[in-house]
Amino acid sequence: MSGSSPTESSPDGVDLRLPLLQPDCAASTKKVERLCIDDMLQKHCGEFGRWQLRHFVLTSMAWALEAFHTMVVIFADREPAWRCSVGSADGCSAGVQSVCQLEPGSWEWVGGAGSSTVAEFGLICGQKYKIGLVQALFFAGCMIGAGVFGHLSDSRLGRKGSLLVVCILNAIFGFITALSPNYWTYAVLRILTGFSTGGVGLCAFVLATEPVGPTKRGVAGMSTFYFFSGGIAILSGIAYIFRTWRALYIASSIPSVLFLIIVLPFVSESPRWCLIRGKMGRAMKTMCEIAKMNGKNLPAGVILALDLETNESKTEQESKEAVTGSLLDVLRSPVTRIRLFLAVAINFLCSIVYYGLSLNVVNLGTNLYLNVFLNAVAEMPAFLITAVLLDRFGRKPLSIGTQWFSGAFCIVGALLNGYGIWKTVRMVCGILGIFGMAGTYNLLFIYTIELFPTVIRNAALGCATQAAQMGAILAPFIVVFGGGIPFLVFGVSGIVGGMLAFYLPETLHRPLYDTMAGMEEGERFALMS
Structure with a gap:
């Protein structure tokens, strides 16, 4: 329904289509302007x-x-x-490394x-x-x-x-x-x-x-x-x-x-959820609260509408194309099929490394509480650095670099024996491994979203997320081995993940495509130029 259609009025002459608003957002006799949430946030709230x-x-x-x-x-x-x-000194040797070598009852x-x-x-x-x-x-x-x-x-x-x-x-x-x-x-x-x-x-x-x-x-x-x-x-x-x-x-x-x-x-x-569920009054109330607290003014007569409702020039056929897509469409296209395979594999490997390193602190023999705290703190600058460099160097170089950074330190950790001073060095390798993989995690979500057009974005992102969960499921079993084996597996996973990222396209300054046809045409144009 457009803003120029006839309005329904009560006996008092009040436009019944307008939601009940806060006093500062009261309805007026001005022409109704229908905006999607993004436009209303940018223009008024x-x-x-x-x-x-x-x-x-x-x-x-x-x-x-x-x-x-x-x-x-x-x-x-x-x-x-x-x-x-x-009283069990005879059955408990100080030289043993595991309680599995001791007699029951000789230790506690x-x-x-x-x-x-x-x-x-x-x-x-x-x-x-x-x-x-x-x-x-x-x-x-x-x-x-x-x-x-x-x-x-x-x-x-x-x-x-x-x-x-x-x-x-x-x-x-x-x-x-x-x-x-x-x-x-x-x-x-x-x-x-x-x-x-x-x-x-x-x-x-x-x-x-x-x-x-x-x-x-x-x-x-x-x-x-x-x-x-x-x-x-x-x-x-x-x-x-x-x-x-x-x-x-x-x-x-x-x-x-x-x-x-x-x-x-x-x-x-969320006002977006309220809008798609038909709770217009609740959505408008939230938008008014946003504008008021932000020191903005939401003019009377401006109301929310879904994206398609605000674009009157869009034909019915175009609207259908804009919302049609499934996982089968991802697999049918050679371009998106390869991207999906790579995104799934990289998410799987990154999850193994991230959760594996987080859980592997129990095998390091250092102060567990301090080690977990340092791992958590190490992630925070990685998030900041990734956010700052994301639009400067691009998604692909950062994805490769952060995974190889993590993988390299995990490989070094695997080569250390874990005793004496080397135990502390291995702990530092684990912290630096977490630092690199946390940076990968920070950009991987955005990178995955940009690799696929709107019509299949959720389906592709869902597959990548499920793959990450599978990696998290596998990580604890790797940690159980102890010693240098977990570090070796995490190192190889980081290196391989970085190699796979070489085959992904760069999405920096590239358009966020809506349809499969638009993306395929854009890729052909990019190859020709």
Whole structure:
């Protein structure tokens, strides 16, 4: 419906099509102007003012909750130090390197059986694989949860409603996990926690970035990673205070409850979701609040409309082409088929390295709490550097360079024996490996989006995300090997990922295509020029 069509009026002469607005956004007799959300933000409300900053920070705090529930296993599932039992010197040699070589009863865990799940459930020697299994099951739950809550956040629950549900489930499953009587109950509860955790970052990312204007959205989206790394750093402090695994699960779940009570009530639902669900009045109310807090003026008579409704020159056939596409279309085109294979492979390899290095700190023999904190802190400058250099050097060189940087230091770490001073050097190699791969993660999301046209972008991005989850599932099993093997695997993965990135096209200053035909024509033109 265009702005020139006849209006419906009440007996008092009020235009019934206009939403109920705040006093400062009241309707007037001016001609109605229909704008999409991006245009309204740019022209009248502000792209990233005080309202968006406040909303972004509050919403992105949920990423710290995801970090708590994801990385808590580093401390809860660690293998504690052990010592010879009193009066058992004959059966406990100081020269042995593993308790598997000792007689039962001749040794004991430092801190007692309740210090970790490994000590309490006996996850050593032949049962050590169960550590990697439970961590892999968590990431499998994340993969399922991301799909389920991704759908619910687009449909009936909305972004804020889905975030509310996943935080409630996270708190419940986290508290119950602390009561696990045996390993298999613990494993099932970690799957359920992964299911809810998989929706936290997804819902928080969309909810935080959708009210941001188009020219600021990329930087805002990349900044969400700071909250995840900050959550890991805070978790190391929580784990240092709560030394038993049951107390740690309770302590790391309390922030989810605090977020629900203190933060979430002050978070607004996405106006984009309200608009597509037909909640025009609610969407306009949010836009008025944005304009008011940003010190802007939303003129009377300006209302929201969907993108297609604001483009009256677009034909019905063009509209259909703009919204049609599937994964089959990705696979049919030689251009997008190759890009999809490369994007899936790179996301898979990067995830192995990132999560593998994060979990591998338990094998380094250094101060676990300090090591986790330093890894988290090392990620933050990587995010900043990537954001600064992204538009200067391009996506492709940065993708190659960050992966090779990470891979090179992982290879060096694999060559060290892990004793004496070399133990500290290996820890530094791990920190630098995290630094490089965090930079890759920061740009890979944007790079993947730019490689595919609008009609198939979500399908391609979904495949890449699923591949990253598969890499996260595999990473814990690699960590279980210990020694230099994990570093070797991570190093090779980083090097191979960088080599694959050589075959991707550069997307800097290239148009963001909407259709398959437009992208293929653009690629032909680029090859000819």
